[in-house]
Amino acid sequence: xxxxxxxxxxxxxxxxxxxxxxxxxxxxxxxxxxxxxxxxxxxxxxxxxxxxxxxxxxxxxxxxxxxxxxxxxxxxxxxxxxxxxxxxxxxxxxxxxxxxxxxxxxxxxxxxxxxxxxxxxxxxxxxxxxxxxxxxxxxxxxxxxxxxxxxxxxxxxxxxxxxxxxxxxxxxxxxxxxxxxxxxxxxxxxxxxxxxxxxxxxxxxxxxxxxxxxxxxxxxxxxxxxxxxxxxxxxxxxxxxxxxxxxxxxxxxxxxxxxxxxxxxxxxxxxxxxxxxxxxxxxxxxxxxxxxxxxxxxxxxxxxxxxxxxxxxxxxxxx
Ligand code: C5P
Numbered sequence: 460x461x462x463x464x465x466x467x468x469x470x471x472x473x474x475x476x477x478x479x480x481x482x483x484x485x486x487x488x489x490x491x492x493x494x495x496x497x498x499x500x501x502x503x504x505x506x507x508x509x510x511x512x513x514x515x516x517x518x519x520x521x522x523x524x525x526x527x528x529x530x531x532x533x534x535x536x537x538x539x540x541x542x543x544x545x546x547x548x549x550x551x552x553x554x555x556x557x558x559x560x561x562x563x564x565x566x567x568x569x570x571x572x573x574x575x576x577x578x579x580x581x582x583x584x585x586x587x588x589x590x591x592x593x594x595x596x597x598x599x600x601x602x603x604x605x606x607x608x609x610x611x612x613x614x615x616x617x618x619x620x621x622x623x624x625x626x627x628x629x630x631x632x633x634x635x636x637x638x639x640x641x642x643x644x645x646x647x648x649x650x651x652x653x654x655x656x657x658x659x660x661x662x663x664x665x666x667x668x669x670x671x672x673x674x675x676x677x678x679x680x681x682x683x684x685x686x687x688x689x690x691x692x693x694x695x696x697x698x699x700x701x702x703x704x705x706x707x708x709x710x711x712x713x714x715x716x717x718x719x720x721x722x723x724x725x726x727x728x729x730x731x732x733x734x735x736x737x738x739x740x741x742x743x744x745x746x747x748x749x750x751x752x753x754x755x756x757x758x759x760x761x762x763x764x765x766x767x768x769x770x771x772x773x774x775x776x777x778x
């Protein structure tokens with residue numbers, strides 16, 4: 460195979476509930492994640508020299524083993540016992556870096572999908588899921604994409620009958636200078652709220668049931684209006700990162716916004732709208748205040764695809 464292209468979409472969290480602490484030190488979560496048409500692109504070709512060579516058009520991004528693409532490639536070839544496999548991978552970056560949009564995880568998931576095909580390994584979806592779960596909590600979701608309920612560390616996925624993407628559009632914003640470390644955000648959450656964490660599996664399951672049967676999942680199926688969104692890391696991060704509280708206030712002022720929230724551990728923020736035209740009207744109306752406060756913005760659609768080969772339905776937002 461000469462050359463292959465893989466798309467790696469961004470995700471947002473429509474729900475992020477911290478249930479408790481797990482024996483492995485990670486947090487037990489109940490989330491709803493959604494992929495967007497804001498997409499990184501990986502182009503890859505096989506090499507005979509056994510090297511994993513990554514090149515990226517974003518100068519700030521590491522291209523060594525700190526990059527999940529390189530880690531995914533190395534893990535995949537050792538998983539199949541073929542350390543001599545090599546690839547040259549070019550990454551075209553559109554998803555903002557370090558934003559809580561799973562850009563790194565999605566790139567890693569795309570590397571797994573692409574190299575499985577490029578190297579002719581024939582791993583099944585379940586086998587790829589297992590490799591992905593060993594590399595990052597969000598990575599299994601990034602393989603599948605769409606709208607999914609994510610439990611456990613984030614790697615236990617349920618589609619909950621949400622096969623069609625919700626007919627919602629997203630205005631996404633990220634402050635140019637804001638950075639949030641995910642381990643810091645979870646650590647701070649534990650300091651502030653650890654005394655109230657649930658401890659038993661039946662308590663976790665009760666919260667999962669509430670989410671499955673709750674108003675958010677119903678609204679995403681097109682039954683009823685969107686409730687207020689929940690992200691338990693939002694108040695933790697907003698207390699320390701001024702731009703998060705400022706950005707949420709700006710988005711909430713958008714006339715047609717149906718809901719606003721932070722994605723993941725931030726610092727990116729989003730507002731949901733009934734359609735792309737409404738999201739674009741809000742982006743235009745807020746362009747001045749957003750730019751003055753140092754925010755970049757993107758208007759996106761919700762999609763049903765995760766990491767995927769070829770051109771597929773992935774559309775570059777903001778073109
Ligand atoms: O799995 P991933 O490498 O993306 O996680 C990054 C960090 O986020 C973890 O090291 C942990 O500190 C925190 N985390 C957590 N519970 C989760 C997922 C992530 O505490 N379910």
